[in-house]
Amino acid sequence: MTIYFYKVWQPYGCFSNFSPHCIEIDGTHWPTVEHYYQAQKFVGSPDAVIIPFIHAASTPEEAAALGRCSNYQIRPDWDLVKITVMRAAVFKKFMTHPEIRQILLVTGDEMLVEDSPRDYFWGCGLDKSGENNLGKILMSVRTEIRQMISYSVISRKELSP
Numbered sequence: 001m002t003i004y005f006y007k008v009w010q011p012y013g014c015f016s017n018f019s020p021h022c023i024e025i026d027g028t029h030w031p032t033v034e035h036y037y038q039a040q041k042f043v044g045s046p047d048a049v050i051i052p053f054i055h056a057a058s059t060p061e062e063a064a065a066l067g068r069c070s071n072y073q074i075r076p077d078w079d080l081v082k083i084t085v086m087r088a089a090v091f092k093k094f095m096t097h098p099e100i101r102q103i104l105l106v107t108g109d110e111m112l113v114e115d116s117p118r119d120y121f122w123g124c125g126l127d128k129s130g131e132n133n134l135g136k137i138l139m140s141v142r143t144e145i146r147q148m149i150s151y152s153v154i155s156r157k158e159l160s161p
């Protein structure tokens with residue numbers, strides 16, 4: 001059965017990038033995946049000065065609003081790198097937090113879908129025809145973590161559900 005998720009307070013809310021699970025990437029601590037993802041839009045752009053403000057945003061909603069503000073210029077290669085950026089952050093989130101890693105692993109082989117009514121790229125959109133790239137990333141991270149467990153690359157005790 002397909003698992004739909006979207007808002008943090010709904011079922012499987014920990015799969016949302018807005019969930020309160022911090023990550024550290026390249027030595028910097030980010031309060032949520034969303035903070036990191038929105039900030040990466042401006043790495044190397046003329047508006048990189050916005051990055052510390054996104055980093056310091058008090059909520060992921062605020063970070064997203066800053067990152068989506070059309071007054072600021074996004075890096076030119078964003079469309080080429082955004083899936084890689086998102087996957088690295090989502091992978092780090094589930095490697096960092098064992099309690100949500102377990103929730104991800106126990107979804108088995110179920111299809112995971114970000115049920116966003118507006119987003120046809122990361123989610124499925126209102127009519128469910130969207131690309132669901134966030135769901136695809138979560139399923140790929142789930143497979144990778146399972147492989148790590150079976151190859152014993154990381155401690156079974158630490159990772160097994």
Ligand SMILES: Nc1c(N[C@@H]2O[C@H](COP(=O)(O)O)[C@@H](O)[C@H]2O)[nH]c(=O)[nH]c1=O
Nearest residue numbers: 006007016017018034067068116122134
């Ligand atoms: N979960 C969730 C959203 N979805 C998230 O928005 C991000 C895409 O942002 P952008 O590339 O700027 O359009 C991505 O992390 C996607 O998962 N959007 C929201 O406004 N509220 C929410 O609760």
